[in-house]
Amino acid sequence: MTTLSLAPKALYQEVAESLRQRIFNRELEPGSWIDEVSIAQNYGISRTPLREALKVLAAEGLVTMKIRRGAYVTEVSDKDLHDVYHLLALLESDAAAVVAQNASVEQLNNLKRIHLELNQCYQQTPINTERFFQLNEQFHLALLKIADNKWRDQLVADLRKVMKLNRHHSLLKAGRLEQSLKEHEALMVALIDKAPESARAAMQTHFMNGLQAAT
Numbered sequence: 480m481t482t483l484s485l486a487p488k489a490l491y492q493e494v495a496e497s498l499r500q501r502i503f504n505r506e507l508e509p510g511s512w513i514d515e516v517s518i519a520q521n522y523g524i525s526r527t528p529l530r531e532a533l534k535v536l537a538a539e540g541l542v543t544m545k546i547r548r549g550a551y552v553t554e555v556s557d558k559d560l561h562d563v564y565h566l567l568a569l570l571e572s573d574a575a576a577v578v579a580q581n582a583s584v585e586q587l588n589n590l591k592r593i594h595l596e597l598n599q600c601y602q603q604t605p606i607n608t609e610r611f612f613q614l615n616e617q618f619h620l621a622l623l624k625i626a627d628n629k630w631r632d633q634l635v636a637d638l639r640k641v642m643k644l645n646r647h648h649s650l651l652k653a654g655r656l657e658q659s660l661k662e663h664e665a666l667m668v669a670l671i672d673k674a675p676e677s678a679r680a681a682m683q684t685h686f687m688n689g690l691q692a693a694t
Contacts (some may be wrong), residue, residue: 491531494529502536502644507552511552513549513552533550541553553644555644563638564687565690567635570631572686573631575622575681575682577626578622578670591667623635645693658688659688
């Protein structure tokens with residue numbers, strides 16, 4: 480019997496993840512040109528794996544390839560944001576309805592725990608905004624996991640990558656953190672009450688208000 484050995488993670492995937500995080504952390508700003516020669520030298524790699532990594536990021540919408548000009552970090556227009564938030568509202572509100580109908584007590588308790596951590600983070604002075612962002616995303620991903628639809632999860636993951644290009648602008652808007660917490664609270668009430676349509680509406684409101692803060 481032939482023994483198969485799994486190859487380690489491809490170099491271009493590691494490069495793609497590094498660049499992805501640099502984009503999310505604003506080390507590479509939206510609209511900025513990606514200097515392939517400089518980055519390849521800094522990483523100690525050839526331009527081949529770098530270009531493969533850029534193709535991955537382009538497929539995710541994080542990088543825009545321009546003919547004869549190279550790669551740029553994607554700039555998200557108001558229309559882009561509207562389209563992304565619209566789709567996320569549809570997908571995640573549907574997931575919220577499923578969770579309200581099917582979630583176990585243990586699963587709801589996990590969502591409660593994350594929501595409590597969000598509240599505790601907000602009460603800190605000064606607020607650790609990066610921690611708040613992480614917990615907020617954790618809450619949404621936990622809800623999606625409970626809803627258990629891998630195809631929806633894949634779509635949401637891609638859309639959230641694009642949304643992150645503008646994420647800091649929305650949640651840092653004056654009053655948005657508090658408003659976001661209140662929206663999560665309304666969602667939790669609907670989930671605990673096992674009210675699918677109320678949960679759906681609460682999630683749609685959450686994204687609608689998020690879009691207003693982001694534009």
